[in-house]
Amino acid sequence: MKKTLITLALITASLTAQAATQVEIDQALAPVKTPADLQQLLNAPSPLDALAGNLPLFLDSITGLAQGQNISFDKQLLSAPLTATEVYHILALFGQQTHIAQYQGAAIVTASDTLLLNNTALPVCATNAPIELMVTLDSQKQAQFHYAQAGIECDGNVELTENATITYQLVPQPTSPKGLRLTGAGFTNPFDGHIETVSVSADGQSIQLQNNIQNSGVSKYQFIFATEENDLLLVSPDPEITNRPQN
Structure with a gap:
């Protein structure tokens, strides 16, 4: 029994460590980390095509890419008529797919869209820090x-x-x-x-x-x-x- 408990504890610790580094993993595997990556992406079909006429506005809004800092962009452009699934794939280009809950304005058309946005309301804030x-x-x-x-x-x-x-x-x-x-x-x-x-x-x-x-x-x-x-x-x-x- 003691050996079983130790094994379960090790498995739990391992899963906790994986969850704690998921954002880092997503960012490490992101296809777009530099302006060169983005340009290469634009030369072929990609999830960015879903932006259609808003693509130039989205590209102009991207900051932090050239400096290797946290990448940000105009979130308002990632909303309906884009679906939640389309938004998820765009976020994944920059390793930000774990933030899909922030895009409640995206359209829900398929079961995948519902899965991505269902029960993903943002948490309340704490008072132990600003x-x-x-x-x-x-x-x-x-x-x-x-x-x-x-x-x-x-x-x-x-x-x-x-x-x-x-x-x-x-x-x-x-x-x-x-x-x-x-x-x-x-x-x-x-x-x-x-x-x-x-x-x-x-x-x-x-x-x-x-x-x-x-x-x-x-x-x-x-x-x-x-x-x-x-x-x-x-x-x-x-x-x-x-x-x-x-x-």
Whole structure:
């Protein structure tokens, strides 16, 4: 019995190690790592053909390829009418197929599309580290909001069982609005007692919200931004906090 338990432990450890390095494996096996790889790909039929008329816009939006850094691109272009399967194959070119859950706007036509997007909602964010907040402009100048922690995208929401300070940190991107800075937060109900104080850093690059766990329930808020693009204020979609006091 002891030998069996040891064997099971070794198998579990091995599977855990494999899961922990899956992103690294995907990136190592990615067909496109350099501009030369991309050019070679464009000389033959490839999953990029599904982009059709949006292909030039997608290629122009790619950053980080020449520098060997994390590759990014306009995610808005990877949505319907592209199917989830088509998006998956495009992501696989850059070793990013494990992020398919981020593309809920893709069309679902086949069983494969359903398999890729079913039950793949983004996880809630934690409060033990700052939540990275990324704001980008797509090809039509529409603002897109993304949240992440330790390189893993989350949905921007938090669930709490004790008092905590929630920190959101702006992370500039190549396509972020010029001079983007936080100015505050607005609330659908500022009198419900969930969030007691809000503070913005002097440089406008981070915001902290202090909650009161004694008031259970959900509170929705929106971040307010200023930019150098114009004098108008930008408002984010609703993140939310859920207080679940422990009895």
